[in-house]
Amino acid sequence: xxxxxxxxxELEPLWWxxxxxxxxxxxxFTPAHILxxxxxxxxxxxxxxxxxxxxxxxxxxxxxxxxLLALTSLSLFHWAHRFRYYLMDFGVSGGRRAIAAACYGSAxxxxxxALVTLLRxxxxxx
Amino acid sequence: xxxxQIKSGWIRNVAPAPGGxxxxxxxxxxxxxxxxNRRYTIYMLREASSVFVALWALRFLMQLGRLRxxxxxxxxxxxxxxxxxxxxxxxxxxGFAALHSVTFLQLAxxxxxVRLGERKLPPEQVTAGAFAGWAAASLxxxxxxxxxxxxxxxxETEEV
Amino acid sequence: MxxxxxxxxxxxxxxxxxxxxxTHQSYTIPYRDDMVVLDALNYIKSYIDGSLTYxxxxxxxxxxxxxxxxxxTPTLTCASFLRDxxxxxxxVEPLANFPVIRDLVIDMSDFMHKLNAIxxxxxxxxxxxxxxxxxxQTPAQLEEFHQYSLCINCMLCYAACPVYGMEPEFLGxxxxxxxxxxxxxxxxxxxxxxxxxxxxxxxxxxxTFVGECSVVCPKHVxxxxxxxxxxxxxxxxxxxxxxxxxxxx
Numbered sequence: 087x088x089x090x091x092x093x094x095x096e097l098e099p100l101w102w103x104x105x106x107x108x109x110x111x112x113x114x115f116t117p118a119h120i121l122x123x124x125x126x127x128x129x130x131x132x133x134x135x136x137x138x139x140x141x142x143x144x145x146x147x148x149x150x151x152x153x154l155l156a157l158t159s160l161s162l163f164h165w166a167h168r169f170r171y172y173l174m175d176f177g178v179s180g181g182r183r184a185i186a187a188a189c190y191g192s193a194x195x196x197x198x199x200a201l202v203t204l205l206r207x208x209x210x211x212x
Numbered sequence: 213x214x215x216x217q218i219k220s221g222w223i224r225n226v227a228p229a230p231g232g233x234x235x236x237x238x239x240x241x242x243x244x245x246x247x248x249n250r251r252y253t254i255y256m257l258r259e260a261s262s263v264f265v266a267l268w269a270l271r272f273l274m275q276l277g278r279l280r281x282x283x284x285x286x287x288x289x290x291x292x293x294x295x296x297x298x299x300x301x302x303x304x305x306x307g308f309a310a311l312h313s314v315t316f317l318q319l320a321x322x323x324x325x326v327r328l329g330e331r332k333l334p335p336e337q338v339t340a341g342a343f344a345g346w347a348a349a350s351l352x353x354x355x356x357x358x359x360x361x362x363x364x365x366x367x368e369t370e371e372v
Numbered sequence: 373m374x375x376x377x378x379x380x381x382x383x384x385x386x387x388x389x390x391x392x393x394x395t396h397q398s399y400t401i402p403y404r405d406d407m408v409v410l411d412a413l414n415y416i417k418s419y420i421d422g423s424l425t426y427x428x429x430x431x432x433x434x435x436x437x438x439x440x441x442x443x444x445t446p447t448l449t450c451a452s453f454l455r456d457x458x459x460x461x462x463x464v465e466p467l468a469n470f471p472v473i474r475d476l477v478i479d480m481s482d483f484m485h486k487l488n489a490i491x492x493x494x495x496x497x498x499x500x501x502x503x504x505x506x507x508x509q510t511p512a513q514l515e516e517f518h519q520y521s522l523c524i525n526c527m528l529c530y531a532a533c534p535v536y537g538m539e540p541e542f543l544g545x546x547x548x549x550x551x552x553x554x555x556x557x558x559x560x561x562x563x564x565x566x567x568x569x570x571x572x573x574x575x576x577x578x579x580t581f582v583g584e585c586s587v588v589c590p591k592h593v594x595x596x597x598x599x600x601x602x603x604x605x606x607x608x609x610x611x612x613x614x615x616x617x618x619x620x621x
Contacts, residue, residue: 091541092223094571099610102577102603110320112265113313114346118353120268120309124302128294133357135275136290138283140361145276154276158269165266171580172259174538177240182573196270203277222489222569223541241537248444252534255582319581323600330512 101167101190108164111157119157142208151204159197166193258315261308268305317342379403379454380461381412383424386472394472396463397421403458409449410438413464413476426476433590436526440476441465446531446588468531469540483527486543489569490551495562507559520553520598522591529585529595541574545585545595548576552598567606576602 127133134140144150166189173185246252275293278286292298321339325332378400386394399416410428417424428438431450438449443463454462470478500507529545536542551570555563570576579599586596 092572092574094568095573095577098571098573098577099607103607103611106607109312109316112309113316114349115353116265116268117306117309117313118350119272120302120306122354122357124268124293125299125306128299128302134361135357137361138279138286141286142279143361143363144356145279158273161266161269165262168259168262175256175259175534175580177243177538179240179539200273203273207276207279223574241534245534245537251584251587252582259580319600322597323604325601
């Protein structure tokens with residue numbers, strides 16, 4: 087994403103596309119997850135993710151793993167693109183290339199971590 | 213544009229007007245510019261929401277990472293999440309996630325034109341469709357979390 | 373006899389030949405409920421202080437000359453009624469995010485340059501000879517870009533945009549909306565040419581969809597929509613070129 091003044095940014099559509107996809111996916115799915123898993127589940131509602139057995143069983147399904155990869159990875163890319171410009175709203179004007187590299191780099195690392203975590207999930211059989 | 217210079221591409225240095233300018237030749241808005249009106253403030257909160265959504269994703273991944281380490285490790289993580297400070301943090305995260313959903317889906321109708329043959333759907337209908345999608349997706353997640361992973365009586369007896 | 377109603381205007385003053393910093397000056401003028409802020413400024417200039425300097429022309433919201441900051445909001449002073457503020461006073465300042473030349477007059481050369489940079493005219497790869505007649509266009513084709521053709525170049529959107537405030541190199545709402553007006557025009561063949569300006573970091577990508585530009589626009593051009601749709605189109609084309617390289621745009 088070379089930041090030469092006034093030059094066409096060849097990579098920006100990639101990041102914006104990931105940002106938009108991440109925004110859409112998290113808008114649709116994330117609140118329900120947080121409400122059930124981390125709010126209602128934490129105060130006693132028997133949700134799947136509070137139970138070791140149920141979570142193993144659910145995440146054995148490759149479709150579920152794919153969904154979780156998409157949701158988590160795109161959450162990170164959505165954050166990376168948004169945050170990079172958010173800093174500018176606070177008056178940070180320089181270091182655009184470095185900031186972009188740090189943000190997208192973190193999202194890429196996070197995605198790799200998600201991939202490893204989800205691939206190494208134990209199967210359904212306890 | 214007589215005394216202007218092209219910096220590079222189409223960017224140019226802005227030449228001072230005859231007579232000079234008043235003090236703010238320095239670009240930049242004052243800190244707190246977002247308090248000038250409600251829309252600016254909501255915009256800044258909306259941008260911040262991405263932080264909480266990403267943090268939730270990371271913590272969920274950490275939780276899933278515990279599955280490999282066995283029941284003790286996983287249950288320990290879940291128990292720790294019951295601490296009132298975590299519950300408070302998660303409530304705030306939920307608020308931000310919901311703010312993200314509402315603002316993002318409201319704007320979906322502006323960005324995305326949906327064509328049915330020759331006609332373009334009015335943006336309000338596209339937005340309504342997006343919110344309907346949110347409801348459907350949420351119900352799916354809620355259903356999966358409430359009823360997922362429960363083994364039927366039949367398969368349990370079969371395994372024994 | 374009842375006292376004539378009055379209203380107080382607090383107006384920003386800046387005379388570069390004698391002021392180091394801008395100041396505010398208050399004027400109390402007779403009030404009628406059919407007055408706009410521009411009428412108030414004209415009264416001040418005509419009867420109280422002839423040195424007050426500001427731009428105006430049509431006084432009916434079509435020329436785009438009289439944009440200023442009224443009580444903190446970028447507004448056309450010919451369209452801003454005093455009765456919406458009365459009996460409170462009104463503060464009038466120059467349009468935000470632009471260098472001030474004098475009093476309420478701002479330097480718009482950056483804006484003019486940016487309008488020019490996106491080449492706001494029909495660009496053709498192949499010109500029809502005169503004998504070929506006009507380029508025909510259906511009402512449906514006109515409808516595609518009509519909204520974006522309504523811009524009166526009043527610059528309120530630039531005053532409202534915090535991205536432009538922070539980074540003056542940003543191409544800005546009006547210029548991008550105007551570029552889209554031509555890109556969507558069926559007679560135009562210049563989309564790829566304009567992309568060289570639009571698809572830069574200082575072009576569409578700097579926009580973070582604050583949306584205030586569309587809120588203040590007096591002609592309902594909705595530049596925010598133009599920018600986001602341009603982002604979407606550019607991104608879709610990028611992915612298409614990447615994943616289906618045999619298709620030409």
